[in-house]
Amino acid sequence: MFKVPIPEDLRAHIPRKVSELIEFIGRRVREIGMGSVKHRSDVARERLRSFRKLGAVQNIILSELSKSEKALVTLISLGDFYVEVFKLISDLDPTELVKRYKSRKLIAHRIFHECRKDLSTSESVSEAKEVFRKCSGRMISLLKRMASTHNTLVNTLIEVSKMPAVSTDELKVVIAGLPQVGKSTLVNKVSTAKSKVGAHPFTTKDIVVGHSALNGVRAVFIDVPGVLDRPIIERNVVERKALIALRHLADLIIYILDVSPNSYYTLREQLNVLREVVEVGGERVVVAINKVDVTPRDKIEEAKEYLLKELNLGEVVEISALSGLGLERLINEVKSRLLKHGFS
Ligand SMILES: Nc1nc2c(ncn2[C@@H]2O[C@H](COP(=O)(O)OP(=O)(O)OP(=O)(O)O)[C@@H](O)[C@H]2O)c(=O)[nH]1
Ligand SMILES: [Mg+2]
Numbered sequence: 001m002f003k004v005p006i007p008e009d010l011r012a013h014i015p016r017k018v019s020e021l022i023e024f025i026g027r028r029v030r031e032i033g034m035g036s037v038k039h040r041s042d043v044a045r046e047r048l049r050s051f052r053k054l055g056a057v058q059n060i061i062l063s064e065l066s067k068s069e070k071a072l073v074t075l076i077s078l079g080d081f082y083v084e085v086f087k088l089i090s091d092l093d094p095t096e097l098v099k100r101y102k103s104r105k106l107i108a109h110r111i112f113h114e115c116r117k118d119l120s121t122s123e124s125v126s127e128a129k130e131v132f133r134k135c136s137g138r139m140i141s142l143l144k145r146m147a148s149t150h151n152t153l154v155n156t157l158i159e160v161s162k163m164p165a166v167s168t169d170e171l172k173v174v175i176a177g178l179p180q181v182g183k184s185t186l187v188n189k190v191s192t193a194k195s196k197v198g199a200h201p202f203t204t205k206d207i208v209v210g211h212s213a214l215n216g217v218r219a220v221f222i223d224v225p226g227v228l229d230r231p232i233i234e235r236n237v238v239e240r241k242a243l244i245a246l247r248h249l250a251d252l253i254i255y256i257l258d259v260s261p262n263s264y265y266t267l268r269e270q271l272n273v274l275r276e277v278v279e280v281g282g283e284r285v286v287v288a289i290n291k292v293d294v295t296p297r298d299k300i301e302e303a304k305e306y307l308l309k310e311l312n313l314g315e316v317v318e319i320s321a322l323s324g325l326g327l328e329r330l331i332n333e334v335k336s337r338l339l340k341h342g343f344s
Contacts, residue, residue, distance in 0.1 A: 005077045006165035013071035014157050015064050018147040022140060028056045029136070046125040050132035051116065057136050058112040061143065062105055068150065069101045071157050081248040082160055090156040092149065104146060111138050164209035171219040171338055172249050176242065176277055177256035180264045182290040184208070184223050186256065186321035190331065191221040219338075222249065246280050252337055253281040254330070256321075259299045260291040267303055271310060278311060284341060286333050287313050293320040 016024065032053045039045040072094045075086055086094055115135035122128040143150075166172060175183045184195035193210020208223040224242035246253060255277050257270050278285050287307060289300055300318060307313040317333050319326035 005074060007078060007082060007161050007163045008165065009078075010071060010074055010157050010161035013067055013074055014161065015067045015071065015150070015154060017151050017154050018143050021060070021064055021143060025057055025060050025136075025140070028060060029053045032056055042125050043123065043128065046128040047119055047122060050128050051119055053132055054112060054115055054119070054135055057139050058108060061108050061139055065101050065105045065108070068153060069098055069105075071153075072098045072101070075157070075160065078160075079248075081166075082163070084248055085163065086156055086160055089159055090152050092152060092156070097149070097153065100146075100149070104142065107142060108139060111135060111142070166209060166220055166222070166249070170211070171251045172222060173219055173252045173254060173334060174222045174224060174246055174250040175254050175256065176224060176246060177258070178265045178270055178273060179225075181256045181258035181270075182321045183256055186254070186288075186290070186319070186327075187221045187223040189321055189324065189327060191219075193221060193223060195223045219334075243276075243280070246277065250281060250284065251341070252334060253277060253285045254334065255285055255287050257287065257289045257303060258291050259289060259303045260295040261299075262294070263291075267306065271306060274307075275311060278313075284337070285313075286317065286330070286337055287315070288317045288319050288326075288330055290319050290321050292318045293323050293325060 015021075033049065035049075037045045037049045037052075039048060076083060076094055076098075083094055086092070112135075115131060115138075118131045118135070119128060122131050175187050177183050180200070184193075184197045187193045187195050187208065187210055188197065191210030191212035193208050195208040195210070210221045210223075212219050212221055224246070255274050257267070257274070258265070259267055259270075274285075274287070289295070289303055292300060304316055307316055315333065317326055317330045319330050321327070
């Protein structure tokens with residue numbers, strides 16, 4: 001049966017970093033060098049030994065390049081969301097990288113064949129040794145030239161492999177909003193998520209997922225890092241991860257506002273980000289005013305007024321993620337919005 005790929009699948013394909021690979025090649029070559037080779041003449045013995053050593057170098061390199069290629073193909077099969085996260089973290093394009101690995105494999109093949117020829121025509125022990133030295137040097141420098149890209153690939157694959165798996169048949173509800181508005185508190189209340197709640201902005205640095213059953217509808221709630229009110233260019237990686245989650249992942253977005261006296265950000269800043277979120281999510285955005293347990297009524301009314309006037313958002317749910325107040329209404333709004341958009 002066809003199995004939907006998940007980020008964890010990447011773990012089986014994570015290649016070695018260049019320095020580890022070179023070390024591994026060195027060990028293998030020494031082992032072969034110490035092994036006995038039977039032949040009448042000294043030259044033939046050295047040729048055979050060098051040939052075996054070169055073969056080992058080539059095999060190790062080719063298998064690691066293939067592994068990298070396989071990892072990239074697996075990553076691409078995970079879908080747009082993970083590909084975008086990969087690009088964001090590494091600044092590398094997976095499709096382009098696959099091509100680069102393929103061409104490196106061809107170069108490794110070519111070096112090996114040229115060397116095999118030189119080796120077969122070598123006329124002395126020292127010449128055979130010299131051919132091996134030169135050829136293995138060329139193969140190692142092929143690896144060294146791609147070290148920075150390759151090591152970035154390895155690190156990024158490790159990071160993506162730790163990300164949550166979200167299956168395609170689950171509805172995705174992303175919780176968005178500026179830092180400290182109560183996103184993690186909410187996701188922990190309405191789903192199985194265990195997202196860290198803290199008293200400082202950017203408590204949540206990664207994307208946290210919790211499952212939930214909404215009257216039999218399987219859904220996941222996704223807690224993303226808070227997005228600041230700053231132009232996209234200035235956004236840091238954590239914030240950009242959040243926006244990517246919105247663009248590629250969300251069937252529905254719950255945008256949380258905090259207009260309580262202790263909120264970290266002004267209503268204006270929160271409305272500016274909401275405007276961007278509405279641009280991405282349109283009708284799929286549900287707005288909730290959180291912390292109503294500690295917010296004066298006039299602040300709540302003021303926020304509602306601006307939401308209607310500036311963004312034409314009339315349906316706003318008042319909640320307290322901490323006390324649970326209004327959460328049932330919020331869930332009902334989520335359900336009816338999902339139904340409206342054809343999910344059931
Ligand atoms: N009074 C009150 N406090 C709340 C409520 N919801 C959350 N908080 C508090 O607000 C603070 C921030 O909550 P979090 O859930 O960590 O906020 P967040 O949006 O996930 O924050 P980041 O991960 O930093 O973006 C914590 O101290 C919570 O206890 C609420 O409904 N009422
Ligand atoms: Mg959080």
